[in-house]
Structures are given as C-alpha cells and as structure tokens.
Amino acid sequence: MPIYNIRGYNVDFPHEAYPCQITYMEQVLGALEQGENALLESPTGTGKTLCLLCATLAWREAFVKKGKDAAKEGSSAVTLYDYQQQQAGIGAPADPAAAQHKGPSIIYSSRTHSQLAQVIKELRNTSYRVRTTVLGSRTQLCLHDKVSKLAGQAANFTCRALVAHKQCRWHTKHRQERVMKELSAAVPAPVDIEELVKIGRHAEVCPYFLSRDMANTAEVIFMPYNYLVDSQSRSQLSGINWTNAVIIIDEAHNIQDACNSNASFDLSGDQLLAAIQEMESAAGVVKENISSGRAQEGLTVYHEGGQLMPSSDAGQQAELLDRLGLGVKLLSALYQRVCELDPAAGPAAAAAGPAAAGGSSSSSSGSGSALGDGVAHKGEALLAMLGELQITPESYSGHLQPLLMDAAGVLSDHELASGRAMAARSGVVAGGLSALLAALHIVFASALPLWIDPVRRVNGPPAHRGYRMFVHKPENKQGGGKKGRGTLVMGGSPTLSYWCFIPGVSMVSLRQLPLRSVLLTSGTLSPLESFAHELQLGFKYTLENPHVINNDQVWVGVIGSGPTGVPLNSSFANRNSDRYKDELGHAIVNFARVVPDGLLVFFPAYGVMQSCLDHWKASSGPGGGPSIWERILRHKAPVVEPRDSGSFGAAIADYQAKLDDPAGGGAVLFAVCRGKVSEGIDFSDKAGRGVVITGLPFPAAHDPHVKLQQQLLDEEARAGAAGISGGRGLSGQQW
Numbered sequence: 001m002p003i004y005n006i007r008g009y010n011v012d013f014p015h016e017a018y019p020c021q022i023t024y025m026e027q028v029l030g031a032l033e034q035g036e037n038a039l040l041e042s043p044t045g046t047g048k049t050l051c052l053l054c055a056t057l058a059w060r061e062a063f064v065k066k067g068k069d070a071a072k073e074g075s076s077a078v079t080l081y082d083y084q085q086q087q088a089g090i091g092a093p094a095d096p097a098a099a100q101h102k103g104p105s106i107i108y109s110s111r112t113h114s115q116l117a118q119v120i121k122e123l124r125n126t127s128y129r130v131r132t133t134v135l136g137s138r139t140q141l142c143l144h145d146k147v148s149k150l151a152g153q154a155a156n157f158t159c160r161a162l163v164a165h166k167q168c169r170w171h172t173k174h175r176q177e178r179v180m181k182e183l184s185a186a187v188p189a190p191v192d193i194e195e196l197v198k199i200g201r202h203a204e205v206c207p208y209f210l211s212r213d214m215a216n217t218a219e220v221i222f223m224p225y226n227y228l229v230d231s232q233s234r235s236q237l238s239g240i241n242w243t244n245a246v247i248i249i250d251e252a253h254n255i256q257d258a259c260n261s262n263a264s265f266d267l268s269g270d271q272l273l274a275a276i277q278e279m280e281s282a283a284g285v286v287k288e289n290i291s292s293g294r295a296q297e298g299l300t301v302y303h304e305g306g307q308l309m310p311s312s313d314a315g316q317q318a319e320l321l322d323r324l325g326l327g328v329k330l331l332s333a334l335y336q337r338v339c340e341l342d343p344a345a346g347p348a349a350a351a352a353g354p355a356a357a358g359g360s361s362s363s364s365s366g367s368g369s370a371l372g373d374g375v376a377h378k379g380e381a382l383l384a385m386l387g388e389l390q391i392t393p394e395s396y397s398g399h400l401q402p403l404l405m406d407a408a409g410v411l412s413d414h415e416l417a418s419g420r421a422m423a424a425r426s427g428v429v430a431g432g433l434s435a436l437l438a439a440l441h442i443v444f445a446s447a448l449p450l451w452i453d454p455v456r457r458v459n460g461p462p463a464h465r466g467y468r469m470f471v472h473k474p475e476n477k478q479g480g481g482k483k484g485r486g487t488l489v490m491g492g493s494p495t496l497s498y499w500c501f502i503p504g505v506s507m508v509s510l511r512q513l514p515l516r517s518v519l520l521t522s523g524t525l526s527p528l529e530s531f532a533h534e535l536q537l538g539f540k541y542t543l544e545n546p547h548v549i550n551n552d553q554v555w556v557g558v559i560g561s562g563p564t565g566v567p568l569n570s571s572f573a574n575r576n577s578d579r580y581k582d583e584l585g586h587a588i589v590n591f592a593r594v595v596p597d598g599l600l601v602f603f604p605a606y607g608v609m610q611s612c613l614d615h616w617k618a619s620s621g622p623g624g625g626p627s628i629w630e631r632i633l634r635h636k637a638p639v640v641e642p643r644d645s646g647s648f649g650a651a652i653a654d655y656q657a658k659l660d661d662p663a664g665g666g667a668v669l670f671a672v673c674r675g676k677v678s679e680g681i682d683f684s685d686k687a688g689r690g691v692v693i694t695g696l697p698f699p700a701a702h703d704p705h706v707k708l709q710q711q712l713l714d715e716e717a718r719a720g721a722a723g724i725s726g727g728r729g730l731s732g733q734q735w
Contacts, residue, residue, distance in 0.1 A: 001127055007033065011058040012127045014050065018548045021047055025055040028519060031541040032059045032246060037518045038541035039532055044523040046548050049122050052248055052521065056106055057128040060219070060246075064103040104516060105218070105245040109225035111254050111679065113140070116222045117192040118682055119250065123220070124190060132190040133214035135223040135237065140193060141208040143170045143200055154431055157412040159208075170206040179203045179210060190220075215239030225249050229506040230262040232441060242513045251679065252520040256534060259503035263446075265439040268474050269493020272338065274432025275404075276331045282407040283324035285414045286317050320406060327403050331436075333389055335493075341368070341385075341471040342375060342494035372704045374472025374494075379464035382498055383447055393444045401437065408433045443498060450508060450536060450724060466502025466724055468708045471495070501709045502724055504536025511537065530730045562587045570695025575608055581615040584694060585628035588668075592635040597666040597686035598659050599636060602673050604695040606643055609672055612694075613640065636668035637661070641677045648676050659686060673697045710735065 004011045006022065007029045017025075024042055028051065031038035042048040110116050116134060123132070138155040142148040147159050147168075162168040179199075191199065200207030215221055216239040227233045228247065249255055368375040386392070391400060408430035446467055449459035474495045500506075510518075518537060525531050532539045561567050562583035567574075574580050592599055603609035616628035632638060637658040642651050658667035666686075671677035674697055699706045710732030716724055717731040 006055070006058075009055075009058045009062050011054050013054050014125050014127070017051075018046070020545045020548055021051050024048060024051045024543065024545055027541050027543045028052060028055040029059055031517050031519060032056065034540070035516045036540040037537055038520070038543075039525060039528055039539040040519065040521040040541070040543045040545070041525040041528065042521065042523065042543070042545035043547045046523075046545060048521055048523075048545075049119055049250060050126070052250070052519070053108075053119070053123055054126055054128070056246060056248065056519075057126070057130065057220075060104060060106060061128075067103070103219065104243075105241055106220045107228070107240070107245055107247045108220055108222050108250070109228055109248065110250040111225060111258065112676075113193045113224060114676070114681065115251055115679065116224070117194070120190045120192045120222065130190075130219040131188075131214075131217055132220045132222065133211050133218040134191065134193050134196060135211050135215065135221065135227060136193050136196075136208070138208050141197060141200070141206075141211065143197070143206060144168050154434055157408050157430060157434070158415075161409070161412045168206070170200070170204065171209060172205065179205050192222075212237070212239050225252075225255060226258055226262055228510060229255070229259045231445065231506075231509040232438075234509070242515060244514065244516045246516050247510075247518045249518070249520045251522055253522040253524045254679075255520065256503040256531075259506035259535070260500045263442055263500035263506045264498060265435075265442050266495055266497045267435060267439045268495045269335065269338065270474075271432045271435040272331065272335045272496075273493065275436045276328060276335065276432070278411060278430050278433050279324055279327050279331060279404075279407045282410040283321055283328065285410055286321045286324065290317050290321065320410075323399075323403050324407060327400070327407065330389065330391070330400070334386075334391070337385055337389065338471065338494060338496045341377075341496075342473070368469075368471075371470070371707060372472070372702070374470050374704060376704070376708055377469040377471075379446060379467025379469060379498070380462075382443055382467075382469045382496075383464060386443065391440075393447055396440055396444055401440070404433050404437050404440075408437075439496075439498070442500075445509075446498075446500075446505065448508060450502075450504060451511070461724060463502075463505045463508065466500055466505050466712070468499050468501065468712060470497040470499060470704055470708065472497065472704065499705060499708065501712045502536075503534050504724070507536050527730075530734075534730075536724075559587065563590060568694075570604060570608075575604075575695065576611065578615065578619075581612050582619065582628070584612060585616045585632075588692065589628060589631045589635070591690060591692055592632050592668055595666075595690035597689045598655070598683065599666065599668040599690045599692070600677070600683060600688055601668060601670050601692045602678065602694065603670070604673055604697040606672050606675075608695065609640075609670055613670065632668065636666050637664050639667060639669045641669065641671040641675055645676065652677075652681065656687070 001012055001014050002016055004013055004017060004022065004025070006025050009029055011025060011029075013021075020042065024040060024046070027038055027040055030036075032055075040048070042051075108116075108119060110119060113134075113136060120132070120134070138147060138159055139151050142155065142159065144159070144162065147155050147162065150158060159168070163171050196207045196211060200210060215237065221240060223237075227237065228249070368377040368381070370376075411430045411433075446462070446464040448463055449461065450463050450466075451460035471494050474493075520535075520537075520539075526544065528539075528542050528544065532542075559568060563586045564583060566579055566583035568584060568587065569575075569580065570584075588601060591601075603612065613629070616632070618627070620627050629638075639651055639655040639658065642648060655667050655669050658664055666689075669677065673693070701707075712732075713730060713735050714732040
C-alpha cells in the first residue's frame, strides 16, 4: 500500500490517491493537528470515507507516539495526557489511566447502521488495526425474547428490571468477562451490528452490554449520529472517554433534520391519558402491596438516572403512594390545559372538568395563531403553561421526573413479579409515561441558552426561540375509541407538538464536551456558510471538493419529455394523470433497453411509485399489445423497494442475485428518494450503471411544520445580527 506524507503525517492509503483525496486528507489532518472543527464536502464516489479513516488513524497513531516519547524523555509530570492538554488546550480526563492506555477515542457516526457497515467494510481494507465496537439500541441488539419486541423506554425499563432480578439468561457477567478477555488477547477484526449479534448468540452473552463493555478499550467507536445529538442517549454511553475525542459525522447532509427531530416531540392526547392511567395503575399496585402486608422483597422502583432502589419498607411505599396520587392530579391538570389550547377540543376539555384539572384554568400562553387544523404558539408559551402548573425545571428534576420513573419502574417490575406477559403481547410497558418523560426532557432543555461564553460571562439566547408549539388534532383518527379513566375519553384528544427548527439546539450539550475536533462530511453540504451557522459550530476548515471523474465519464441530463413528446412533469397536479404515467413508463422501457446491468429508478414517494407500477401492469399496449411492465421485463428483472424495513435486506439480496444471473439482462430497482435504497447502499460497478430520478420530494407547502419553519426562519432573518444565526442563516424562502 502506498504511504503519503501529508502535513508531516505518514498516511497509509490502500491505493494510489487522487489529487482531490490528498486535498481532503490535508484538511482532515490540519483540523486534527490544531484541534479545530472541519466541514468537508466531497462528492459521492470520491472516497471520502476511506480518506477520513486513513487520515484520522494516521494522526492518532502519530499523536499517541509523540505522547509516549514525551513521557519517556521528560519527568513523571510529562504524560501522554499532559501532552494532549498542551496540544488541545483542554482539561484533564476523568480517567487518566484508562486514557493513557488507549489514547484519544475516534467516534465515527453516520445516519444508519447500514451506512456504518459500509464504513467498517472500508476499515477492513486498510492496514490500520484498531480495537472497535459498534453501538446500537436494545431493539437492535437484545436477544431476550420479550425485550427484543419492545422499543424505546419500554425496552429500557423492562431490560433493567430483568437484569436487576437476574432473570435474563443473556446477561451473565462471568460469560461476558470471558468474552472480553478473549477479545483483549488480540486485536479482532472490526464487526458490524449484525456480526455483533451473531457473536452474542454464539457466546451466549448480551450483545447490547458487550458492545458497551468493548467501548472501554475501543479506539474507534461506531454509532448512529442520533446517539450524539440526543443528550439522553449520549449520557448513557458511560464507557466512552470524551476528553480529546474526535467526532466524525459522515453523511452529514441529514444532520440538521436529525438534530431537529431529536429535539422535537409529538405528544398525543391518548399518550397523555395513557400516562395518567399508568400512574393510577402503579398506585393500585403499591396500594395492593401495602394492604396485603407482603414484604415486597421483589419490588424495586426507579429513581432519577435509572438507578434501581429497593423499596420494601411499608413507610416508603406509603410515601410513594401519596406521590403517585399527586402525580395523577398533576397530569390530569396538564391534559386539560392542553385541551384548552385547542379551540376544536372544547368538548374534551369540558368533559375533563375543573375537578380533574384541580381548579380554574386561566392561561398566560395566549391565544396563538390559527394554522390549518391547529393553533401555533412560540416556544416560550409551553414553558409558561407548565410554569402555571408549577412544573418548572427545578420541580421536574427534583420531583416529577423521579416520580414518572418510579411509576414506570413499578409497572415493569410488577409484570415480571406476577409472571404475566403483557409486555410481549401489547408491545408497550408504561408507554405513556415514557413518552411524557421524553417530552418533558426536551421542553426543559429548551430553557437553556444556546451558548455560554465564560470569558465574557454572557449567554446566548434561550433555545426555545428556535421552537414552535403546535396544538392540533391527530391525523388518521377513526373516531370513537375506547373510554379511559372516568370522564376522560380516548381518541379525538389534541396532540401537543413541540418542534425545533434550529439544529444548533441539539449541539449545545455536544459543544460542552472536552472534544478535540468535530469533523462533518458529506457529498452535499452547500451552502456551507448557512449550514455551519445553523449548527452553531465554528468551522475553521472547510472544503468543497471536485469529483474524481472527468466529464466524459458520466452523462447527467434533464429529460423534459418522453418518446412521444409528452412532458415528464412530476408535479403534484400532474403525476396522477394516465398520460404522464404512460410516457414515464415508455421512457423507463427505453432506459432498461439501453443501460447495461443495473438500473436504479427513484420516485418522490412510495405512493407515487406504487401508483405508476400498478398502472404499468394494468394497461396494455396499442392494439392489445404487451403492457409497459411486460416490456420492462423483456430487458430487466424488476425489484421494488419494500416499505417494511424487515424485508429490505431480502430485496437487496434479490437485486444482487438478478444482476449476477448470467441468463438475464440485468435488473432494475424501483426505489424512493429518501428511502433506504437512497442512502447507505454501495451500488458500485454493474449494480448502478444508470440512475433515473422521476421527481423530487419537495416539502408540502401547506404543511404546518413547513409553514412554521419558514415563519421562524423569516423572523430570524429579520432580526439580523440579533438573531440566533447572527443574520447569516437562510430565510424561509431560501430554505
């Protein structure tokens, strides 16, 4: 393998590098050397993943060597981490001994595990041999037959209870220690998430906890980037030393949406009612335990931070029962207040009555502005509404959050203790409480400033300036529904949405970590200036790289009309016409005939794709000739991207098998923009000889989410330098 000396670092690269790849690695190494952030755009196919891996690992290798040399030559006061402090200007690590052993951590993140699997495959092709781990959720890694069917906090609560009672056969400490000892004997090959599950099954250990144990010694840690932008998820990554760590965010063109999504929520009225009912159920369990006089040796409750605390004392349980009763009243008041914010929900609010809300209901949140089927308010209105109910950041962290976790823990533990399998049947354990916990965490995080300048002792604007509260009727409700507690009726209740439109909100806590550098990269990041300001990160190093191929190696064009001259207009108003579908089908037939091997055809949405495919199959040609679908089959074997993610792997395998069939003429894969096929799959060589995009998935102009984002961006643009982005962000129309 050729070795390139770039900025004084010897980079071992698996093949002869293109000039744009050298340029890319120069920027990576410059940022790492100076402890700066980098925003790097390089087109798909230019080998940016390989460049990132090789340049970063070459820098790390040299960095650790310099630190060790400095420790040998100097006094005992000069250690690897003294050297790191001098180089990066950051504080001492929490665990210097562990950090001394492995050096700075490289956190490599991408949007999906399929994308990470491609990165891990690239790492295997390099000469660098480093310890790695890949982190995933319990849903992806758990082998327990009950917990693996759950999701989110429901899976977390149930898993913790099982582990605490030693009822999970996969979580066996001595087996896990044996596997870790075997892995530490030599540097193993990097494994992706599917391979990690296979290792867990073979060794009979839990892959979820094994991956986190491996993080203690891993030099490169792979994870989806929602683990980084979600502060709750990141706080649970206890095995990672963040001091002087390097964070890589690959496929970063989606990071803004990921940041906004992780900092937003939609809390339906049904979920809030479910939380009330679940708290009542928890109170019932505790009351039954007290009245029965059972010692309750098996009962445990959850406290803040997810710690399990035994509660067998009758006095403690009586105190918990009182708290649960107050909690029911508080959540009932919150439910009514949400109903009152939606004019269309008047009957529901009246049905709940002042008794449920604990009194009168004057609100300082204002009337808001009507938008579609709901009412929009500024973000501060939600904090004001909660404040009226005495739910403040202090009361939440000190009282309400522990209570919600206690109630969820009681329910999860009761299911296990009673031997019932409700969780496996319904797929939900304390689902309402879990949703409310997640929502309130987001609300009170938005009360914090966007940035803090300790030198000038000034804070940035509050994060809630980048939010809008929207109270609206839930979509696709069938009406009616089953009754809930007392006079509260399930179904038809308004949904409380709290939407973040400033991605930098999710970056606040990430910026507070003692990191060395954050490297963001993708094939499409432009315009870089507005992208950088939206994330509220400073990027000293930026790059807009050209492609490695020449213009004569690829043809890119816009085809305005089909073979018979009919315009190929995929606008919403035109895409359902038979004339358009016929013309598009004729064009696809021609592409299937002239393009060798694999052809990818992308539609703007699943509904549009299915509508076209159905039409092509049903309509016969002139004079009763073959249908458009039959004509496509003459040239290519078809595969259709499934909606169900569980069937996706089989569809890709089917596409590859049809490509490899020597008797066939190749394959055509019909897929959807922004679907699974469009990102994270490497359609190299014959798998992607041609790509057809039939239409782009523009956001719906009248969607409330879109309109609110435009309004907020316009407000910030008018604010100029006083705005969140300092006047350098996009306006609503530009966005």
